[in-house]
Amino acid sequence: DEERGKSGMARLFEHLMYQGSKHSPGDNHVKLLEGVGASAIGGTAAFDYTSYFACVPKNEIELALWLEADRMAWVMDVAEPSKIEEQRKIIAAERRRLVDDRPYAAAREALWQAIFPADHPYRAGLLGASAELDKLALADVQTFFDRHYSPANATLVISGDITVEDARKLADKYFRSIPKAAVPSKRTVPMPTLGAEVRVDLEDRLAQLTVVTVAFFAPPAFQNGSADIEVLAHLLGDGNASRLHQALVVDGKLAQSVRAGVVATANVSVVELEVKVRPGVNPDDVLNAIQAQLALLQDLPPSTEELARAVAAFEARRLSSLQRPLGRAELLQTYRLFAGDAGFLPKDLARYRAVTPDSVLAAVNGFLTKERRAVAVVRPAGAAPKEPAPAPASEVPSAAPATTKEGG
Incomplete structure (x- = not known):
């Protein structure tokens, strides 16, 4: 405001x-x-x-x-x-x-x-x-x-x-004795969208490695679809068992590390996938591999076990915050501000438990598409001329994670 x-x-x-x-x-x-x-x-x-x-x-x-x-x-x-x-x-x-x-x-x-x-x-x-x-x-x-x-x-x-x-x-x-004031009008702006890919390339004098960040707009905090987006980000890049870590770090040898997160606000959420690229690897190969993993979700959606682990992680984070008075206060404040209900915890947990393979795929198709992505490629100062030419898309590794379809 x-x-x-x-x-x-x-x-x-x-x-x-x-x-x-x-x-x-x-x-x-x-x-x-x-x-x-x-x-x-x-x-x-x-x-x-x-x-x-x-x-x-x-x-x-x-x-x-x-x-x-x-x-x-x-x-x-x-x-x-x-x-x-x-x-x-x-x-x-x-x-x-x-x-x-x-x-x-x-x-x-x-x-x-x-x-x-x-x-x-x-x-x-x-x-x-x-x-x-x-x-x-x-x-x-x-x-x-x-x-x-x-x-x-x-x-x-x-x-x-x-x-x-x-x-x-x-x-x-x-x-009560504080002079009364009117409730200020809230500044309202439409949720931003991207109609085409946005790309930013720059050099960083402090960087040691090339870093590729891919961002997507998604539903605001606590709104319909936001839990699916958070679970999806967890599956993609939260921990060594995540799909992008397995595909880019372990199998593809394209990256040194992968991180995924969601910046959730009242107006919009921003999904961020951050990859530290191995020396000598072209950033476009990393981008192709990320997109291949998103496409792979169509054929290999998250299993029941994957979703259960992700939901358990979110539940653990919420419940652990209740152990300290300050954590409880922060959670109550968050619920009051974003959900309009300080007692939103049961409904919050229910949001994650309601996530299904189909709702995750809907999140991918609705928000994490190539034409809706923004890309930032940050290279160490003076490193741009040394990057090799990108490999053909058919040669970019797209190894599947160590999970299978239900019954497969």
Whole structure:
């Protein structure tokens, strides 16, 4: 919900929230919490939300709530241009550390800029565009605060040894006095699509190996078809038993490693297949092998055993997050934000259990097709002329994974 041309505001504000508020100046917020034994104090800015969290002793929950309420209401009372400039410099340093000085990071940024429309809020990434961040003034920050930082636009999750009744009383005690604000209108943009293949080729001065990344748009988080996409990505590239690892690393000797993942957001999900290419192998051979594996799913769909292992992995991840209070709070927050129901866990697990071989094939045919893919090929600086010519498609290995059809 950042205004167009003012990307990076959410990240800037995440930092600013730890620079003091009206009744808790300077770095008192962290000092006071640490002084009573709090842990996991932090914040994070994601594509669809910003969250702040802390694990505190039971008898200090009121301190944590008072601090949160104070900065939600009055952080801008102590904001100054010098603080904005200081945080801007910190974010610039983050960009150098996370993008400029990290191998392959700039390639992902370039890929997202190539596939998202110019007016899409995800295009600038989580750190925002440097040129836009440099132009943000105190008035811009105040406008963002007035629009977004109020109880009407926030979700409070309290997880631990406390009753619902007591939690409601404490929330009312500390947040009711904050001046009311209207619920901000949500910026709506259509889910992006690709009508033809997009390709980005670039060199990276920090890269040691060529890396091929293939990306596809898919349904948003928790929407119809999203569980099928997540299971499909798991089958393709999560672990040494995955299909792409077996075909490209073990059998084809085309790659050193394979990774698959899904970046799930409220507007769209992005499936990413990342392959570190063996020296001397042409990236186009890797692309052909990936496409061959996707085509192979038509003849060799995932078996019941494959699906069962994948579903068990997702269930284990969900349930393991319930072991810690912070993990429970994060899961409740995620469900509330994306599914509109903090108690969505049973329905969430049911989504994965409902995945079938046919629904996985529907996901492949609906979203992971060649004409809908985006490709980024990142080579070490100066390596482009050394790449050999691609092998004919008929010679590209397309070894099947060590699974068979049911009954085969």
